[in-house]
Amino acid sequence: MTTFVDGATGGATLREVAEAAGVSVSTASRALNGQRRVRRDLVERVRAAAMQVGYQPNLAARSLRTSRTMDLGLAFGRLDTPAALDLIDGLGQGTHEGGYHLLVTSARGDATRHRDALRHLLHRRVDGLLVSRPDGIGTEIADFGRQGIPVLAMISAGEGAEDLPLVNVDLRPAFADAFQSLARHGHRAIALLTEGYGLRPPRSRRLPDGTVVRVSRLAGTASAAEVVEALRVQREADPPATALICDQRFMPTVVDVLRSWDLEFPRDVSLASYLDSRWMDELMTPPLAAIHIDVAELGVVAARMMIAWLGGEEPPPLTRLPLSRWIERPSVGAVPTL
Amino acid sequence: MTTFVDGATGGATLREVAEAAGVSVSTASRALNGQRRVRRDLVERVRAAAMQVGYQPNLAARSLRTSRTMDLGLAFGRLDTPAALDLIDGLGQGTHEGGYHLLVTSARGDATRHRDALRHLLHRRVDGLLVSRPDGIGTEIADFGRQGIPVLAMISAGEGAEDLPLVNVDLRPAFADAFQSLARHGHRAIALLTEGYGLRPPRSRRLPDGTVVRVSRLAGTASAAEVVEALRVQREADPPATALICDQRFMPTVVDVLRSWDLEFPRDVSLASYLDSRWMDELMTPPLAAIHIDVAELGVVAARMMIAWLGGEEPPPLTRLPLSRWIERPSVGAVPTL
DNA sequence: CTGAAAGCGCTTACAG
DNA sequence: CTGAAAGCGCTTACAG
Numbered sequence: 001m002t003t004f005v006d007g008a009t010g011g012a013t014l015r016e017v018a019e020a021a022g023v024s025v026s027t028a029s030r031a032l033n034g035q036r037r038v039r040r041d042l043v044e045r046v047r048a049a050a051m052q053v054g055y056q057p058n059l060a061a062r063s064l065r066t067s068r069t070m071d072l073g074l075a076f077g078r079l080d081t082p083a084a085l086d087l088i089d090g091l092g093q094g095t096h097e098g099g100y101h102l103l104v105t106s107a108r109g110d111a112t113r114h115r116d117a118l119r120h121l122l123h124r125r126v127d128g129l130l131v132s133r134p135d136g137i138g139t140e141i142a143d144f145g146r147q148g149i150p151v152l153a154m155i156s157a158g159e160g161a162e163d164l165p166l167v168n169v170d171l172r173p174a175f176a177d178a179f180q181s182l183a184r185h186g187h188r189a190i191a192l193l194t195e196g197y198g199l200r201p202p203r204s205r206r207l208p209d210g211t212v213v214r215v216s217r218l219a220g221t222a223s224a225a226e227v228v229e230a231l232r233v234q235r236e237a238d239p240p241a242t243a244l245i246c247d248q249r250f251m252p253t254v255v256d257v258l259r260s261w262d263l264e265f266p267r268d269v270s271l272a273s274y275l276d277s278r279w280m281d282e283l284m285t286p287p288l289a290a291i292h293i294d295v296a297e298l299g300v301v302a303a304r305m306m307i308a309w310l311g312g313e314e315p316p317p318l319t320r321l322p323l324s325r326w327i328e329r330p331s332v333g334a335v336p337t338l
Numbered sequence: 339m340t341t342f343v344d345g346a347t348g349g350a351t352l353r354e355v356a357e358a359a360g361v362s363v364s365t366a367s368r369a370l371n372g373q374r375r376v377r378r379d380l381v382e383r384v385r386a387a388a389m390q391v392g393y394q395p396n397l398a399a400r401s402l403r404t405s406r407t408m409d410l411g412l413a414f415g416r417l418d419t420p421a422a423l424d425l426i427d428g429l430g431q432g433t434h435e436g437g438y439h440l441l442v443t444s445a446r447g448d449a450t451r452h453r454d455a456l457r458h459l460l461h462r463r464v465d466g467l468l469v470s471r472p473d474g475i476g477t478e479i480a481d482f483g484r485q486g487i488p489v490l491a492m493i494s495a496g497e498g499a500e501d502l503p504l505v506n507v508d509l510r511p512a513f514a515d516a517f518q519s520l521a522r523h524g525h526r527a528i529a530l531l532t533e534g535y536g537l538r539p540p541r542s543r544r545l546p547d548g549t550v551v552r553v554s555r556l557a558g559t560a561s562a563a564e565v566v567e568a569l570r571v572q573r574e575a576d577p578p579a580t581a582l583i584c585d586q587r588f589m590p591t592v593v594d595v596l597r598s599w600d601l602e603f604p605r606d607v608s609l610a611s612y613l614d615s616r617w618m619d620e621l622m623t624p625p626l627a628a629i630h631i632d633v634a635e636l637g638v639v640a641a642r643m644m645i646a647w648l649g650g651e652e653p654p655p656l657t658r659l660p661l662s663r664w665i666e667r668p669s670v671g672a673v674p675t676l
Numbered sequence: 677c678t679g680a681a682a683g684c685g686c687t688t689a690c691a692g
Numbered sequence: 693c694t695g696a697a698a699g700c701g702c703t704t705a706c707a708g
Binding site: 351352353363367368371395396397398399401402403404 | 700701702703704
């Protein structure tokens with residue numbers, strides 16, 4: 001059985017359609033694509049012929065000719081977070097509306113595979129590339145630029161992608177609300193565990209009301225031990241953190257650590273998530289407060305911007321969408337009295 | 339700025355590489371692809387030239403010529419479950435190992451978009467198509483067959499895809515373990531809420547030890563109201579269900595319903611999930627028991643089977659992989675005493 | 677080992 | 693409105 005090996009089985013070509021309809025290939029093409037005017041009856045005849053021979057256009061041939069693929073590439077270095085699903089959905093939506101198609105790729109955290117996937121999209125000549133939190137793929141992105149293929153970063157511009165057009169979310173109002181709410185509950189030291197580049201001493205910031213916010217940054221691949229360490233530092237700092245806002249990515253580990261320390265939320269510590277998901281927040285007991293981001297809508301907007309760009313408009317300026325808000329839930333409560 | 343509109347910006351072609359290296363296009367091609375032998379120094383010269391002019395092969399041209407794309411398509415009707423991420427990861431892994439690339443597509447539950455995406459993969463001439471729980475896409479799948487493109491179903495064969503080669507998981511041992519465990523806890527009526535085609539009266543089955551298992555099937559898109567209804571029927575049946583095993587997809591709603599009924603697990607009802615996810619089970623309090631499936635490994639195997647098929651082997655027979663097991667956790671406990 | 681030539685399946689000026 | 697012809701960028705028998 002080598003049916004699929006030599007490709008000789010492939011379906012009908014436009015030429016066969018044209019022959020079946022008794023017209024030239026040019027006319028068949030025009031009839032099917034409805035570009036310039038073709039006589040009504042010929043259009044019908046060609047359509048019928050196409051149907052009858054089971055014609056399926058070959059996009060490789062078309063895009064070789066037109067040098068457009070109508071494809072947009074989306075490359076993930078790692079696809080492990082429920083929010084990624086929403087992003088794909090939103091981008092798919094915006095892409096579809098604009099008559100494009102979205103091709104998604106994931107590398108399971110393997111940097112080599114990620115680069116390989118990007119190179120493949122480049123060679124496939126996607127019309128545009130979308131990247132979420134690009135990091136360590138500067139070389140590949142530069143190749144797209146050299147090939148004349150626009151690249152749009154989403155969420156954040158990573159290393160080597162600093163000067164890409166970027167669409168992200170204005171998080172300030174949501175975080176301001178979160179801090180204010182926590183302060184009202186009596187918290188004076190709030191720890192943020194966010195994704196960043198490796199474990200370093202937390203950075204501190206004092207809000208006007210005296211509340212201290214300390215940020216620990218962890219690599220997305222942080223081990224349980226590293227998360228433990230970051231939490232320990234935050235608890236032992238002066239003043240010790242009584243409220244935690246953790247990147248969704250770390251939440252399984254954080255919950256695990258808190259359990260092993262016999263800490264309950266909100267009794268012993270208030271807990272909230274940066275990025276929410278119906279697979280997480282509402283299933284937890286008590287339900288988890290969160291910085292909510294409408295990631296799907298971000299995707300829709302990003303896709304539209306890319307398509308406008310492809311349509312000849314100026315590259316989109318740095319855009320911060322107001323798609324974030326604080327959602328308070330019972331995982332956040334009064335500061336514990338010692 | 340119409341830089342990206344007419345595609346005139348595109349990079350160097352093989353011809354330019356050949357010219358820069360002072361060889362023919364044929365030699366340049368052979369040197370770069372390492373097929374037949376080419377003189378050592380020429381290979382070097384061509385490589386250097388390719389590098390220097392920034393050559394990036396055009397896969398549209400290549401696959402037009404070879405009638406192979408080395409792409410595998412993966413089409414989701416809906417991509418809303420954490421398990422889907424694992425499937426993508428596994429398929430990506432197996433695909434990559436075999437020298438292919440995985441192109442993923444999602445339709446956000448929109449049937450028209452799903453069909454459109456499939457047609458696009460068809461026109462893009464992916465070498466093979468992978469579908470998870472195909473349903474209502476029989477026509478599109480037939481088109482792939484007509485085009486000589488193999489299609490492999492995963493997880494389950496849906497309507498119109500009954501005679502596709504199928505790779506799924508042998509669930510019997512896991513369910514047997516689950517039933518046995520629940521029976522040991524004293525449960526005599528176990529309700530299964532699984533994904534199926536619409537709400538119908540539950541089907542009942544009696545195990546050798548007298549335990550009754552009643553299955554309610556719900557559409558994947560079931561509304562909260564429908565889930566409530568299914569749960570109510572199960573609770574009011576004779577005997578009433580005291581243990582629930584629910585498809586991961588319904589878990590957010592189920593937990594919500596139980597809360598609104600003031601039912602706690604495992605105190606009032608034992609709860610387990612069909613398909614687990616670290617985004618769900620371990621975050622819940624108490625942690626959720628589950629029928630675990632190694633979806634990523636399923637993906638790896640499915641990709642390998644597809645690639646073997648493409649390599650000329652016989653289409654894979656119906657395969658049931660032993661990738662499932664029961665994971666007991668504290669959400670399952672003794673039957674409540676009334 | 678190397679090169680000239682054909683051809684994959686389309687679209688699109690260019691004539692008519 | 694329609695057709696003959698060129699050409700998109702590759703690979704691969706076929707000669708040499």
